[in-house]
Amino acid sequence: MAATTYAPEPRIRLQPIAPPASLGLWGFFASTMVVSTWILHWWGDTRSPTTFFEICATFGGLVQFAAGLWSFRARDYVASALLTMWGTYWMSWGVLQALGAANVLTIPPLDRPQQAFAVWFIPLGLFTCWGALAALRENVPLVLLLGCVGSGCGFVCAGFWTGNVSLTDVGAWLFIFGAGWAWYVGAMIMLESAWGRVILPLGVLPWMKLPLAANRPGTVLSHPVGYELGQPGVRR
Amino acid sequence: MSSSALRERFAPAAAPPARIDLQPVADPTVLGSFALASGLIVFGLWFAGAFGAAGAPKTFFPFVLLFSGVGQLSAALWAYRARDAVAASLHGSWAAFWLGWGVLWILAVAGTVAVPPPGDAFPSLGMWLMYMAVITWTTAAAALAQGIGPFFAQGILGAGALIAAIALDSGTLYLRHAAGWVFVAAAAVLFYSGAATMLDNAAGKHLLPVLRWGEEQPEPIQVESGDPGVKVGQ
Numbered sequence: 046m047a048a049t050t051y052a053p054e055p056r057i058r059l060q061p062i063a064p065p066a067s068l069g070l071w072g073f074f075a076s077t078m079v080v081s082t083w084i085l086h087w088w089g090d091t092r093s094p095t096t097f098f099e100i101c102a103t104f105g106g107l108v109q110f111a112a113g114l115w116s117f118r119a120r121d122y123v124a125s126a127l128l129t130m131w132g133t134y135w136m137s138w139g140v141l142q143a144l145g146a147a148n149v150l151t152i153p154p155l156d157r158p159q160q161a162f163a164v165w166f167i168p169l170g171l172f173t174c175w176g177a178l179a180a181l182r183e184n185v186p187l188v189l190l191l192g193c194v195g196s197g198c199g200f201v202c203a204g205f206w207t208g209n210v211s212l213t214d215v216g217a218w219l220f221i222f223g224a225g226w227a228w229y230v231g232a233m234i235m236l237e238s239a240w241g242r243v244i245l246p247l248g249v250l251p252w253m254k255l256p257l258a259a260n261r262p263g264t265v266l267s268h269p270v271g272y273e274l275g276q277p278g279v280r281r
Numbered sequence: 282m283s284s285s286a287l288r289e290r291f292a293p294a295a296a297p298p299a300r301i302d303l304q305p306v307a308d309p310t311v312l313g314s315f316a317l318a319s320g321l322i323v324f325g326l327w328f329a330g331a332f333g334a335a336g337a338p339k340t341f342f343p344f345v346l347l348f349s350g351v352g353q354l355s356a357a358l359w360a361y362r363a364r365d366a367v368a369a370s371l372h373g374s375w376a377a378f379w380l381g382w383g384v385l386w387i388l389a390v391a392g393t394v395a396v397p398p399p400g401d402a403f404p405s406l407g408m409w410l411m412y413m414a415v416i417t418w419t420t421a422a423a424a425l426a427q428g429i430g431p432f433f434a435q436g437i438l439g440a441g442a443l444i445a446a447i448a449l450d451s452g453t454l455y456l457r458h459a460a461g462w463v464f465v466a467a468a469a470v471l472f473y474s475g476a477a478t479m480l481d482n483a484a485g486k487h488l489l490p491v492l493r494w495g496e497e498q499p500e501p502i503q504v505e506s507g508d509p510g511v512k513v514g515q
Contacts (some may be wrong), residue, residue, distance in 0.1 A: 055291060059299055063361045067366060067369070108357075108373050108376065228419070277362075281364045
């Protein structure tokens with residue numbers, strides 16, 4: 046019997062999802078705050094990382110990584126690359142700390158050079174700064190977040206490379222500012238999605254994608270497709 | 282079909298027609314609420330000193346790790362499909378917390394790390410709970426758009442996290458006990474919320490108030506003779 050050729054019509058399928066960036070950014074926010082405030086000696090001692098790295102690895106790592114993967118579905122170039130990349134960073138930092146806690150390897154104190162660790166902040170800083178450049182089309186809080194974290198990577202890299210604690214501290218402060226903006230960006234995205242209107246100003250400048258009205262609380266920016274009486278997924 | 286016709290079909294000069302596909306899923310907040318409430322009840326009662334000694338988590342941590350951690354993470358990831366930003370962020374954040382707390386106790390059981398006894402300061406966990414409070418109150422502000430039930434559950438949970446953070450940072454036992462009971466209270470509201478939503482959907486009519494704005498009963502779009510997914514249920 047002769048085979049029949051069936052050539053289906055190509056079609057583009059668009060499927061709405063909840064914004065994944067909030068969860069990923071909050072994983073980054075909380076992990077960065079815990080570690081940076083510890084680096085600045087606001088709390089804890091030299092053994093503290095053995096009991097706080099676990100949630101860094103799961104929240105900053107695994108969960109931020111998952112949010113990064115969902116950002117591919119959201120077609121977000123910046124979030125899909127950076128959340129996934131920082132998620133893998135926190136997971137690998139967790140593995141390093143676990144090996145340190147098990148006395149399999151020795152993790153030097155902050156005032157000793159540790160170049161093999163410092164070198165990772167070069168690609169992290171480069172890609173994060175590049176993300177800040179891309180975010181110039183998005184919104185100011187995201188630019189500030191990525192700018193602070195990207196430049197913080199430079200200082201932290203220099204600090205760990207040389208064992209100069211002052212440089213590491215400057216980097217930790219920049220990370221804290223970046224983490225604050227990460228909370229803000231995550232909150233503004235989620236509140237806009239939940240309320241269906243702008244709650245926290247989105248920080249848009251004239252050349253950016255969204256209209257300037259996005260800076261005004263109450264503005265309706267999105268018109269989600271859905272059937273109000275449908276099940277979750279059909280309605281928002 | 283000739284090769285030029287195939288090329289015309291599969292690589293058209295103009296963009297192919299686009300359509301928006303909406304796919305219904307079972308409400309992931311049911312699993313999320315049950316998983317979060319279960320962890321909070323067990324952890325909260327132990328934290329409040331209602332049962333167990335200092336090392337009791339060595340026995341119950343695997344359930345918290347897997348049900349409240351992995352279970353809640355599954356709910357969070359399905360919440361993206363359900364287009365529920367609040368559920369995704371809330372359950373994803375707390376899933377990460379329980380997963381990390383579970384790993385901490387794996388290491389404690391293995392003798393790799395030492396967890397301070399109740400009543401002693403434990404800032405490594407206290408700092409985490411402080412940021413969990415910030416995150417949970419932010420999701421509560423967003424949940425107010427959904428209804429009074431989710432708002433109260435998350436508001437109480439955020440308060441519990443903050444009291445627990447202060448208790449662990451300062452090593453204050455009575456604050457630790459108070460935080461434990463607040464966690465149990467949050468668990469009760471979460472359990473009710475999940476149970477009401479599940480009953481509501483299973484019965485196809487309102488049996489218990491789900492404490493959400495616009496409590497109109499959903500009208501599932503389905504072919505009742507179809508396979509699961511095409512019809513509601515199995």
